[in-house]
Amino acid sequence: MRAVFLPIVLGSFASPASAESLEVVGYSGYLGEWELTATVTETGSGHMKEYSGPLTMKHIGVCTQDGPEEKTGEMRFQVSASSSQLNATVSVAGVECIYSGRLSDSYTGTMKCPDRQAVPLKLWLR
Template identity: 75%
Template sequence: MRALLLSIGLVAIFAPAHAQSLEIVGYSGYLGEWELTATVTETAPGRKGYSGPLTMKHVGLCTQDGPEERTGEMHLELSASSSRLDATLSVAGVECSYSGRLSDFYTGTLACPDREAVPLKLWVK
């Protein structure tokens, strides 16, 4: 019995911690014409870094053949107080950066090389 309890205790100590995941929803562009969704998971349990796949869908009025959809990867860091969010979005080989401050949602700009920075609003669930 003692050996069984010791084995259970050792398994509990050395079992991997479950990484927390977050759902990210947002809108990019001056008219919110791009919808962003992502599910990111902690890169190291207990830290404020997250990474995961993202999808951007063009939901503007000029979509004639259905919405254009792009997939990529999102890496983000939340400040210790969670009042600031910094992220890197990689879509179709283009890496863009984002920095946002929390009000009712995170608001900031998405900057991509050789393009004008555009507004991006993010909600974290």
């Protein structure tokens, strides 16, 4: 019994702790015309969890003529364990936008980009 138990215990110490990954899905714009998808990995620990990773924004509105426009970038955000607030930075094509959303059925808030009007953004974390 002891010979079987010891390798299991030692094996559990040898395996590295893996960072948690999340899939982020969202819709931006007054009509939800931009679809946002990202796969983010946990980069911080403790009370405030931090995540970052690549994102894609695809224009899914009806006014596309040559197929959907697609932009890539990066998303970084923090989620507080004690509140229902998500604060994010979205960087696309050299433009850095700030997002703050509250959790209800989704994280709902606005994304503010320099020299542009703030737009609604809903996010779901899976």
